[in-house]
Amino acid sequence: MTVKVLYFASFREKTGRDEERRQVADGARVGDVWAALVREVPHFAAFLKMPPAAVNLEYAGPDRLLREGDELAFLPPVAGG
Amino acid sequence: MTVKVLYFASFREKTGRDEERRQVADGARVGDVWAALVREVPHFAAFLKMPPAAVNLEYAGPDRLLREGDELAFLPPVAGG
Amino acid sequence: MHLTHEPIDAAALLARARSSDGGVCVFVGVVRDENEGRSTTGIEYEAYGSMAEAEIGRLLAALAQTWPQVRVEIVHRLGRLAIGDASVAVLATAPHRAEAFAACREAIDRLKTTVPIWKKEFYRDGSSDWVDPTRAARH
Amino acid sequence: MHLTHEPIDAAALLARARSSDGGVCVFVGVVRDENEGRSTTGIEYEAYGSMAEAEIGRLLAALAQTWPQVRVEIVHRLGRLAIGDASVAVLATAPHRAEAFAACREAIDRLKTTVPIWKKEFYRDGSSDWVDPTRAARH
Numbered sequence: 551m552t553v554k555v556l557y558f559a560s561f562r563e564k565t566g567r568d569e570e571r572r573q574v575a576d577g578a579r580v581g582d583v584w585a586a587l588v589r590e591v592p593h594f595a596a597f598l599k600m601p602p603a604a605v606n607l608e609y610a611g612p613d614r615l616l617r618e619g620d621e622l623a624f625l626p627p628v629a630g631g
Numbered sequence: 632m633t634v635k636v637l638y639f640a641s642f643r644e645k646t647g648r649d650e651e652r653r654q655v656a657d658g659a660r661v662g663d664v665w666a667a668l669v670r671e672v673p674h675f676a677a678f679l680k681m682p683p684a685a686v687n688l689e690y691a692g693p694d695r696l697l698r699e700g701d702e703l704a705f706l707p708p709v710a711g712g
Numbered sequence: 713m714h715l716t717h718e719p720i721d722a723a724a725l726l727a728r729a730r731s732s733d734g735g736v737c738v739f740v741g742v743v744r745d746e747n748e749g750r751s752t753t754g755i756e757y758e759a760y761g762s763m764a765e766a767e768i769g770r771l772l773a774a775l776a777q778t779w780p781q782v783r784v785e786i787v788h789r790l791g792r793l794a795i796g797d798a799s800v801a802v803l804a805t806a807p808h809r810a811e812a813f814a815a816c817r818e819a820i821d822r823l824k825t826t827v828p829i830w831k832k833e834f835y836r837d838g839s840s841d842w843v844d845p846t847r848a849a850r851h
Numbered sequence: 852m853h854l855t856h857e858p859i860d861a862a863a864l865l866a867r868a869r870s871s872d873g874g875v876c877v878f879v880g881v882v883r884d885e886n887e888g889r890s891t892t893g894i895e896y897e898a899y900g901s902m903a904e905a906e907i908g909r910l911l912a913a914l915a916q917t918w919p920q921v922r923v924e925i926v927h928r929l930g931r932l933a934i935g936d937a938s939v940a941v942l943a944t945a946p947h948r949a950e951a952f953a954a955c956r957e958a959i960d961r962l963k964t965t966v967p968i969w970k971k972e973f974y975r976d977g978s979s980d981w982v983d984p985t986r987a988a989r990h
Contacts, residue, residue, distance in 0.1 A: 559897050559969035560981040604967070607902040623899060623967075629982040630896070630903075630927060630968030631809075631880045631939045631959060640758050640830035641842040685828070688763040704760060704828075710843040711757070711764075711788060711829030712741045712800045712820060712948075723862030729881060736879040737955075739948065740865065744873040809878065813956050816876075820948060 551576060553616050555583065556623040564593035574616060580605065581612030583622060601625055632657060634697050636664065637704040645674035655697060661686065662693030664703060682706055714768040715759055717791045720798040725785060728803070733783070735809035737816040741800040743793045747843070751836040757790045757799060760828040764788070767827045774822075775815050782806040782815040788829060799831075853907040854898055856930045859937040864924060867942070872922070874948035876955040880939040882932045886982070890975040896929045896938060899967035903927070906966045913961075914954050921945040921954040927968060938970075 552571050562568050574583060584600045600612050602625045616622065633652050643649050655664060665681045681693050683706045697703065722740050729736045743755050768786050775784050785803040793799055800823065804816035824845075834840045861879050868875045882894050907925050914923050924942040932938055939962065943955035963984075973979045 556899065558899050558967065559971070560983075563981075604899070604902055607905045609965075623902070625899070625967050626969055626981065627983045627985040628964065628967050629970050629984050630898075630966050631963040637760065639760050639828065640832070641844075644842075685760070685763055688766040690826075704763070706760070706828050707830055707842065708844045708846040709825065709828050710831050710845050711759075711827050712824040722865050726861050726865070726877070726879065729879070732884055734881055734883040736877075736881060738865070738875075738877040738879075739952070740868070740875040740877075741948070742868060742873055742875060744946065745871055807883070809880070809959060813878070813952065817952050 551578075551616075551618040553583070553618075553620045553622050556621065558623065558626065560626045561593075561624060565591055578616050579612060580610055580614045580616065580622065583616070584612065584624065587624070601627075632659075632697075632699040634664070634699075634701045634703050637702065639704065639707065641707045642674075642705060646672055659697050660693060661691055661695045661697065661703065664697070665693065665705065668705070682708075714765055714786050715761060715788050715790055717789070720787050720789050720801050722798060722801045725787065725801055725803045728785070729805045733805040733807060733812075735806050735812035737804045737806075737809070737812040739800075739802045739816050739820050740798050741820070743795050743797045743799055745795045747833060750833075752795070752833050753836055754792060754794050754834045755799065756792045756832040756834070756840075757788070758830050758832070759788070759790050761790075764827050764829055768823070771819065771822050771826065775819060778818070779806065779811050779815045782811050784815055784819050786819060786823060788823070788827070790829070853904055853925050854900060854927050854929055856928070859926050859928050859940050861937060861940045864926065864940055864942045867924070868944045872944040872946060872951075874945050874951035876943045876945075876948070876951040878939075878941045878955050878959050879937050880959070882934050882936045882938055884934045886972055889972075891934070891972050892975055893931060893933050893973045894938065895931045895971040895973070895979075896927070897969050897971070898927070898929050900929075903966050903968055907962070910958065910961050910965065914958060917957070918945065918950050918954045921950050923954055923958050925958060925962060927962070927966070929968070 557565050588594045604623045638646050661684050669675045685704045783805050788800045802819045804812045806812040831843045927939045941958045943951045945951040970982045
């Protein structure tokens with residue numbers, strides 16, 4: 551199935567993309583996508599743990615099951631205000 | 632000697648005056664003036680203790696010695712804001 | 713200086729924040745349409761003007777001792793106010809928000825207990841009374 | 852709705868206080884000319900817009916649970932801001948001041964940790980960097 555993955559701020563600059571469609575296995579979880587990104591993206595390889603993530607505009611942990619068409623984002627540390 | 636005594640808000644309305652010059656004995660203290668007012672003013676007779684007082688624009692206790700020309704005020708409970 | 717008979721312009725107060733300050737906290741006290749369950753139509757504020765100015769000056773000096781990096785401004789309106797009118801405004805600007813909030817809160821709390829200002833409430837039934845917070849506290 | 856690319860009009864926000872509310876607390880975050888000792892020339896704010904709107908909505912709902920009588924409004928600006936520009940404004944109006952202060956403070960504290968907004972600081976030496984509060988906390 552396909553999910554949409556979004557990148558913001560430092561993650562956008564480090565990956566050179568703001569959005570991509572990724573093929574993931576049926577039954578894939580948020581943590582599986584992160585594990586794949588760690589292998590692909592040098593910047594993420596240095597991370598000791600998964601950054602905060604969101605699925606369909608809500609925070610979600612690594613065990614969150616993904617479904618076809620989900621919008622997934624890994625979020626750099628927020629710094630609004 | 633003479634001191635100026637000011638009345639505000641409910642004290643002004645209850646005494647019917649906003650300012651008066653009072654003769655007080657040399658060596659008189661704030662508490663002495665209050666004791667005299669308690670005898671003169673029915674509204675003050677009901678007070679269990681002296682209300683906050685100010686001498687020359689600063690809070691002062693009953694033992695504060697008065698001097699010629701001092702500006703003295705007894706203050707109803709403040710309620711600004 | 714800190715007391716005025718004119719309407720309070722909280723927006724103008726806000727505009728005076730310094731550019732080096734990251735946090736601006738403003739408190740505005742507004743005349744309510746009820747107090748302790750009684751409908752009110754307005755409030756008359758009276759001050760011992762010269763002492764109130766001096767007390768506010770001492771209050772600002774004390775705040776500057778506690779928070780040297782915070783700048784605080786206080787404006788209190790006097791006279792007859794209608795429902796919805798601003799009676800007091802406090803502005804605290806600081807490099808960081810924690811200090812701005814703390815100084816603003818402390819300023820309004822102390823102002824309400826130490827600065828010689830009194831208010832007479834006017835009720836919908838035509839009566840009026842001087843507000844006595846010490847009496848309310850005993851309820 | 853809560854995010855804007857236009858300058859924040861804190862005065863207009865202030866003017867929206869209800870007449871039944873006695874206490875109005877406004878916090879305005881302003882772009883500073885330095886951060887952790889480095890001179891800054893401006894900040895670029897970027898948001899995950901749809902999620903930020905949703906998070907602010909959830910934040911307002913949580914505040915309404917805690918303080919049913921308080922009304923809170925939040926506006927956050929995005930894009931390139933200069934020193935002295937307001938980046939965020941929070942308005943809390945309540946019958947009494949304690950609730951207005953508490954809700955305003957809680958709103959800005961939670962906004963800064965949960966709403967997906969990021970800022971890139973531009974320094975006087977021409978460099979720039981994304982602000983990472985988790986890194987600052989380890990200092």
